[in-house]
Amino acid sequence: MTNDLLGRHRAVLPDWLALYYEEPLEITHGEGRHVWDAQGNRYLDFFGGILTTMTAHALPEVTKAVSEQAGRIIHSSTLYLNRPMVELAERIAQLSGIPDARVFFTTSGTEANDTALLLATAYRRSNTILAMRNSYHGRSFSAVGITGNSGWSPTSLSPLQTLYVHGGVRTRGPFASLSDDAYIAACVDDLKDLLGHTRPPAALIAEPVQGVGGFTTPPDGLYAAFREVLHERGILWIADEVQTGWGRTGEHFWGWQAHGQSGPPDIMTFAKGIGNGMSIGGVVARSEIMNCLDSNSISTFGGTQITMAAGLANLTYLLEHDLQGNARRVGGLLIERLRAVAAQVPAVREVRGRGLMIGIEITKPGTDEADPRTAAAVLEAAREGGLLIGKGGGHNTSSLRVAPPLSLNVAEAEEGAAILENALRSIP
Template sequence: MTRQPHEPAGLHARHQAVLPSWLSLYYERPLELTHGEGRHVWDADGNRYLDFFGGILTTMTAHALPEVTKAVSEQAGRIIHTSTLYLSRPMVDLAERIVALSGIPDARVFFTTSGTEANDAALLLATTHRRSNQILAMRNSYHGRSFSTVGITGNQSWSPTSLSPLQALYVHGGVRSRGPYAALSDTEYTAACVADLEDMLQQTAGGVAALIAEPVQGVGGFTMPPDGLYAAFREVLARHGILWISDEVQTGWGRTGDHFWGWQAHAENGPPDLLTFAKGIGNGMAIGGVVARAEVMNSLGANSISTFGGSPVTMAAGLANLNYLLEHDLQGNARRVGGLLIERLRAVTAGLGVVREVRGRGLMIGIELVRPGTDERAPEAASLVVEAARERGLLVGKGGQGGASLRIAPPMTLTVAEAEEGAALLADALQAAQGMLTPS
C-alpha cells in the first residue's frame, strides 16, 4: 500500500522551535495522529494505520474504547480535580481492585501520573525503609526519565548523566541471548546470574536497599531472563533483607499472556515487596502507581500528597479500563493471539539475514536486527524497517541496545486477522530493509 506523502512542515517547525532537541520524534517525516478506533489510527492526511505500538504500550485495550470514553466524560461532568487532600471515591475504588489483584499481602497503593514517578516513589520508599541509597538494577534496564530513575537505568541510550542520588549496582540476567552467559542452558544461566549477584553483595559496603527489575525489559527491546530467575534472586535478597521492586509499567495487566503480572513468572518465593505500574491501566490517561506492603509504604516519616495522582477523571478511566480488560479476558487474548503472532513472525522472518531473533511473550514481541551475515546489531536496519512499515500502513516501535530491535505491542483486543495482516506488512518491510542493507 502506498501512503500519501505528507510533510507537516509547519507543525514540525513549530515543534522544533519550542520543544527540546532531545524530545525524540519517529520518522523522517514526523507523523501527526489525529484520531483512532480499535486497533487503528489516522494521520492528518487521512491515512489509516494498524497500530502495533499503542502509544508505547499505553493504549492497552483499544483506541476510543466506549467504556473508557463514557467514564471520563461522566466524571468530568461531575468534578475533574480535587487532589489527595480530600477523600476520593474513584481513587479508593481503583485502589481496592489493584490491591486485590497485586498478590502483595496487606498492600497499599500510592497513585502517580507516570511510570517514571511510580518508580521514583518506589525508590524513595525502599531507600527510606532500608536506610540505604544502594540499588541493584539490571543491565540493559530502563526505569524512567527523572534524576533518580535515570541513575539506575542500565541502557546507556536513555541515561544522559552519570550523576545520581543513588548508587547503582548492575547485575546480569535481563538479556538471555547475549553476554557472557548466553551459551549456557537456562538452569546454568540462572545459576551464573545468582553467583554474580552473590559476589556483588559480598563487595558492597553497607546494606543494599532494593533490587528493581522489569520482568520483561521494555525499552531494552523486550528481552527477558529464564522463568524463575528473579525467584532465585529473591532467595538471595531475602537473606540480606533486600527489597524487590518489580517494575510492571510495561508488563502488567496481562499483556504477557501467561500471567497477569510479569513477576508471576518468578513466583516461587512469593510476590515482590513493591510493584510499580502505569501506561496501560489508563488506556491513554495519565496513571501510574506503586503497590507495597503496608510496612514499607507507611515508612515515610514526613507528610506527602499528590496534586494530580489519583485524579477523579483518571481513576474513573482506569477502573472502566480494568473492568473491560477483566470482563473480556484480554489476558487470554494476549496469550492466544500473541502466541500466534510470534509464531507467524518467526515463520516470515526465518530466511532473513537481517533478523537475529524474534522473542517475547504474549503481546510484547521484540525483533532484534543485525547487519546481514554478521551478529552485529543494526540500528540503521531498525530505522529502515520502522519507516518502511509506516509506508505500508503499520506502526511499530524500536528499542533495545543501540536501538537495533523492533518493539511490537498492539492493543490487547488485537484480532487474529489483524495479527496476520500486521505480520505480512512487517515481513514486507523487513525484506525491503534487508534489500537496502545488502550490497547488490
C-alpha cells in the first residue's frame, strides 16, 4: 500500500517536494509523543511534523476545542468579527513584549515572514533587507529571496535587495576562533561597515536560532548589539520566531529574549507550534508599523475560527502545564546525554542547541567537511530503531535536528537518546 501511495505521490506532486527516507513513511495516527505508520510500526517522534506538533499528538484539549468549534462554524474570513481570533490576538500581543502591539494572522510561517517584509519595506520606504547567512524564512518568492541557505533558495530573482550579515553560526566562518565578546564585536563592526556601503535598509530579519540551518546559534547578546546599531539608523529588527517561539528553547518564551537587553523586536513572526498541527502563522508589530499600509487588505483563511480555537486551547495547555520549564529541564538532560555520546563518535562535530531544539552536526572525522551521506544514514538508522528525527543545516544538509513535543518526559528522552546513540555508533 505504501509503494502504491508513493507512486501516486510521484505522479501528481512536484519532484522538488522532499520526502524523508529511502522508503518514505506514511504516518497514520499519533498519541502523545508517538506516531504509527501504515504498517503499524510505532515511533517516538522527535521532530513533531517539523516542530509543529508542539505539545503532543492528539492532545485532548485541542481535539475537543477543534471539534466543538467545527460544530458551530469553521470559517467566515476576516470581513466579520471573530471572537476566537480577537481572544488569541489579545493573548499573543500581551505575551510578545512589544508595546502597543497589533497581531495579524496568516496560515503559515512563510506567509507571516512575507507580511513582515511587506510591512518593513512599506514603513521604511526601502526594498533593501539585511539577512543572516545560513538563514531560512520560507518558500514564497520574497522569502526565498532573503534566505541565506542555497539549498532552500531556488532562484536568485527577487523583489528585494538582500545583504547578508555574519553571526548566525558561532562555530564556522571567519570569526569562529574568537571569544564570544570578540565574536560579537567583530560581527557588529562588519555590520557597521556594510551599512556604510549601501542605501539604508528597511530591516534586519533573523532567526534567534537558525532552524533549517541546523539549529545554529550566535552568542547571546549578538542581536541586542545589532539592535543598537540598527536603532541609531532607524532600521527595523524582525525576529523570525517561527521555530523558536512558545518556550521551545526552555530558557525563554521567545528566542529573541536571549538577546533582549535592548528590548523587544519591532516586528515578530510566529507559526509552527501554536496550532499544534493546525495552520496558524502571524505577525506582531508596533501599531504604527502594522498600520502603515495605506490600502485595504483581508485574510481569507488567516485567523479562521477553527484554527484560532486550536491555538487558544494549545496555548492555554502550554502555559498551564509549564511546558517551557519542561523544555528547559528535559531538554537540558537530553543535550548532556547526546554530548556524552557524541564525544565518543568522531563523525559528530558538534551537539548544540537549547531546550528541546537540538542540532547534531555530522562531518568527515577530523575535519569540518560536511558529510550529508552519513547524516542521512543516521536518520535511516534512527528510524529503524523506532525514532523519527529531522535534518538540515548549511554546508550540504549534514545536521540532524531533534525537536520533540514540549511535553516529552525523562523516560522518553532517555529512550530517544539510546536509539540515537545506537544510530550514531552504527556509522562505519
